[in-house]
Amino acid sequence: MDEPLRIIGNGTDVPDRDVPDGLTDKDLIELYRWLVLLRTFDERAVALQRQGRIGTYPLYWGEEGTQAGPLYACSDTDWVFPSYRQCAVATLRGAPPSVILGWCRGYGGPAGFYNPRTYRVAPICVPIATHLPHAVGLAWAAKIRGEDTVSLAWIGDGGTSEGDFHEALNFASVFKTATVFVCVNNQWAISTPVTRQMATATVAEKAAAYAMPAERVDGFDPLACYDAARRAVQRAREGGGPSLIEAFCYRLGPHGTADDPRLYRDDREAERWRPLEPVGRMASFLARLGVLDDATRDGIAGEAKDRVAAAVRELEAIEPPGPEVLFDHVYAGERPWSLEEGLRELRALRRREGD
Amino acid sequence: MDEPLRIIGNGTDVPDRDVPDGLTDKDLIELYRWLVLLRTFDERAVALQRQGRIGTYPLYWGEEGTQAGPLYACSDTDWVFPSYRQCAVATLRGAPPSVILGWCRGYGGPAGFYNPRTYRVAPICVPIATHLPHAVGLAWAAKIRGEDTVSLAWIGDGGTSEGDFHEALNFASVFKTATVFVCVNNQWAISTPVTRQMATATVAEKAAAYAMPAERVDGFDPLACYDAARRAVQRAREGGGPSLIEAFCYRLGPHGTADDPRLYRDDREAERWRPLEPVGRMASFLARLGVLDDATRDGIAGEAKDRVAAAVRELEAIEPPGPEVLFDHVYAGERPWSLEEGLRELRALRRREGD
């Protein structure tokens, strides 16, 4: 089994490697900014959940590098396809964080769903692995049109067991679509360890079934994630077809805010992985490089905090969707009569109940 | 890409290899008998279809070795799971060929369906790849019970694209079930060539995704098919888990009697593969070995012809199922009232129509 690619060392015995091709100091700072924004959002969302202000929340604490790194490797015109675990990734493409929080609060309509076409970010996908064929179809459509748009999709280690994972990778490899599959192997699918999910030692090996290039990277290393994705995106854009990236890491938190990992794993294991987490590690690396001074670092932290705080205020300011939201957007075209009738019934009832 | 295992040479420049371990002369003759029975059945079924006496028929001309070989490698207590392409394989376990013909004639009930438990042969499976998880579950059940029953399932090259193929192989490898997957790569899925079905050069490569041993064999060579299956069955029985065998061959006939391959491929390609067909080849091999003389050969041919002819007579003698068959066996337990009512309605109508 190949050692996962690692660029950021630990400042002592594990040496740093060179900054990946094409990343300027400005890029490094921008990528760091993304990591901090994701982290800040995540921590705030967990707090909001504890306060009962949003519903169950699929925190991604520690996986920021698997999200920001590959996204940074994409052009703005490329499309990305998150699972629920990358719920906030659209904010890095400019989607209002308040909409993601709205989604977490169970809002429908524009208060909880963004326009995928505006950000080239597909809707947050709850059913496991089902978004992978979409990513393939999208890049395929671009190819049919003679455009070089790349699609990138995230999937978990557990998700590799679903039939749609296989069908998507197979279609992608047969039609050589410009698709990058990023499998975040955090070694857990709720309570199921990756060793019970697959017989292979790695996810990357699975690419052999599709004659697809694959690479394993340290999922806690944002630059390794970036670098592998950069190569895969470039290959895809040049017509070289799809790739599989395994971002090997560890799910540091519970599966979601409703989950209690003590039922099925030893906390100490997570503790051992924790020092590798990407945000602090990236900060130290940038400090070692002399790219990030304390003032900039604090500035970025403050900015993120302000942005998320503003999002929370926006969330609280938004009028919760009324009952009409049930019937809105079910169809892009005209509402079928049975929805119209339902809406009338609901309105009549509301009136009667003085509600 | 490994050359597929080949045991039977061509009598001139391609040398024969040794008879596989564990096969006596008697076994060789018995295996030949199986091949001839399958061939005779297949040819007769095609003729019956042309006469309109059965419906569309999925002929398997040329693939007899991929069926008889692996089956011969199983113990009688092992279970096998055919697709439609192995429709007659149960006859090798003693199921009446007339029932298979009944199935082809569109009969339901006992006239068209055999009892899988009697023959340890699952029902003929029409929906592609969906029987593979059953084979896995069956061997898994045996393992849970502490029994060493092996399951063996056939699938086509096209079938490898379905999600169920992936899920089955993954479950098998995770739980180390005693399952042998035989993929008959005849290079066509109706009109779709295998090159459009997968990006890998072989099916065998896909086993890497499941850390599963795999082997490619000449699918026109019954002994190669037998030998690889023998090793896989033995490994499975000893707790070594599942295997994938790729029986590489060529679909010599049309997809089924309703298909016209001239729409999508050149007849000459099939002609080039035809000399490799297993029945004649096995006969020559056995003759070279001195195991099969002309009299035995004719005897076997005659026996098979008689058995199939008897089956055709039985088929013609069977009373076609009456309308009750619709309602029989839908449930193993008592018939729900809505079926009872349907049956009453149908009977009343029949009476009224004097039918």
Add this chain to the structure above:
Amino acid sequence: MAQLNMVEALNLGLHQAMRADERVVVMGEDIASTGGVFRVTAGLKDAFGEARVIDTPLAESGIVGTAIGMSIYGLRPVAEVQFDAFVYPAFDQIVVHAARYAWRSAGTTPASIVIRIPFGGGVRAPELHSDSPEALFCHVPGLKVVCPTTPADARDVLLAAIADPDPVIVMEPKRVYRAGRSEVPDEAPIDIADADGALAELMRARVARDGDDLAIVTYGATTPLCVAAAERLEAEHGVSAEVLDLRGLFPLDVEAITEAASRCGRALVVHEAPRHAGLGAEVSSLIHERAILDLEAPVLRVTGFDVPFPQFANEDDYLPSVERIVAGAVEVLEF
């Protein structure tokens, strides 16, 4: 104006759609090289090239899933499911994605795909080649489900479905495919680039036969049988039965259904799918809910039985026949 059967009409529609609009792609198992097992897609690959007319791997979830992805990028894919019962592997993609993409994107990004499903029995096919799964789709909000019965409707419905922004399941009654020819105007009546509302019009019920005493509500392959039954009712019982060919299965043309039932005072629903929780139940409920005071008898159903579609030697025992329809009609009439 050509005389076409339904296969030819659908084929014409696909040619017209692909010619009119570059966004249209056609995909499925064996649809390009062979022109499809029913030949509905014949000639398309030669005319439009294999980039837009695509033989896919054998994986229905993959087919529908990639079609959804294509539509997100702005294409208008038309996916064929080879036979009815092979849509089940794609059921998940249809229910959790095709039906919900508009909703999940606040209306911005519907899954603008068409799924063509040759369906139903009567063609002596092997197991799982004769299912009628339409009611399943009609219970899933977010989809439109349509079933044309005449060649001209088939062509027009297909064009309108492609033009429609929402996901449309086109149920094609395979028993009707080659059952007869009728006139199909040469000109495509629908401009795909500008025909959002066209489908709604084509989903209005069609009066297949006029009548006043009994409304027979049906769709697909049972439509001609209902017309034949109506003729027999006229001849043998002096009863004038109207036959409504629904076309739209979701949304249903509730006005036409209720109007006919009210006017006639008696109604019968006919379909090939099993009865229990089938579409007939919905039609019957709608009529009773809206027009019970106009009814002189309960609405009855003549349908497939609550059994798996049988092996084909007995399919005629399963399928609603003219006799069964007449018997059902008489039961309603004599109530």
Add this chain to the structure above:
Amino acid sequence: MAQLNMVEALNLGLHQAMRADERVVVMGEDIASTGGVFRVTAGLKDAFGEARVIDTPLAESGIVGTAIGMSIYGLRPVAEVQFDAFVYPAFDQIVVHAARYAWRSAGTTPASIVIRIPFGGGVRAPELHSDSPEALFCHVPGLKVVCPTTPADARDVLLAAIADPDPVIVMEPKRVYRAGRSEVPDEAPIDIADADGALAELMRARVARDGDDLAIVTYGATTPLCVAAAERLEAEHGVSAEVLDLRGLFPLDVEAITEAASRCGRALVVHEAPRHAGLGAEVSSLIHERAILDLEAPVLRVTGFDVPFPQFANEDDYLPSVERIVAGAVEVLEF
């Protein structure tokens, strides 16, 4: 006799089944180590070992498919689908195999599996964790579909379903899971090795409340709401409403349904799933077909709307409430 909620009752049933019969295995995503996301399978792994209490890979088609294979070999697998909408990837295996294995083997080899599906809304869950797909299964011949509403029924139904030779889908209303405790007799009333007919008995409708003026037919999480609505109808309108808790969804207890509707002369059907082609349509049709002369009003339906189950902030707008049920009842009563 213990006071248990539905989760505890199901858990007790599983313990009793596994203790009584070695053939019983329990499988699903996260059901062993954690005891399941709803804790229905808690303690089983410790009691019976991980060979029989199995955390599977994340693949629903694989789960149902391997369960079918196990049952062919003679085991009695009980598979959990983690949440309602995650049954769709297994839909193919359920429809083309579970439902047809008995039929395809001339009655010799039914798929003797139980599929447990926690279903429905009201628990503030994310998208696709609140679906009510039961009508889909009720339209597929070869399955049995059952929905217990009380803890005691849940335990007994589960045992009977495991004992039953046919494939049984157990719809578990997750909103009821922890809604309250009631008495569950300690003794398992069913001997799995010898209880083929037990399920039929438990699929008979249960009278959740007596009444004479209106029959309210429902199942699952809406049952207590219907009882509450009936109380309110009594208090505010002086109307005595009977509430029938169906339990069996396929086959339905048509006799009890028709008897209640006939006796009361008025009926209302209530469920959480969307209305169109839902189970309410079947119930309504059956009543009209069999008892129209006894009816003083059409049977009406109070159901979920024909929309995807909403994001949870608005789920109360979607779910049939006591108010909506009362309003529907008044409409029937005032007809």
